[in-house]
Amino acid sequence: MSSHPLSHFTGKDKQLADLTAAAQAILQLDRAFKRLLPGRLGEQCQVACVRGGELVVFAHNSTVAARLRLLGNSVVAPLARQGYPLTSLRVKVLPTPPKPVRQKSFSLSRAGIDAFSRAADEVGNPVVKQALQRLLRHHKP
Template structure:
């Protein structure tokens, strides 16, 4: 892996240099855009692209999107004055993928299940006895499904 800065590395290939320049321009526009936003709103959105006078911004949820749409021209005009030829603002909600369902990763051995079963038979406290019974039903039920 090279320890050269990206700007030095990208000079070796014209396409990579163009891509690096475009990415840096978007990051600059993103910073300029976020400076115009009130409060913490800038933390919940990001500039996606800028093409043909249209600034596309991704909002992290529909509430942020609605707020950005309301700001519309109050953000477009200052950006234009800063040298960005923005004519329109389009806000899109960035869909968040659902969190993956985690499978059961913990398994009790047969010896462990037998030890819990013996303990459940000897314990007098009904709350603890029921909890152990539930644990045993859960783990033995899972084993039967395999």
């Protein structure tokens, strides 16, 4: 891994430099946009891009999208006064993908199952006994 700053690489490639500048501009606009939002609403959305004067914002759910649409011009006008070339706001709901199902990554050997089974029979603490039995139910074939 290189220890050079990003500017070391972007200075050598015009396309990479342009892409980096565009990304930094969007991040700066995102911060300015979120400062205008009430409460913790800014945590639930992000600026996507600007298209022809239209600020496109992704909302994490439809409730957040509705609140942002209600704010409309009250966030676009201050941004325009700050020098951003904006005339309107478009809010899109960005669906969150379902969480992947975790595959079982650990299994006990037959000897391990036998040892836990003996321990469950011999332990006196009912909480530990119950936990060991639950573990065995999960791992027995």
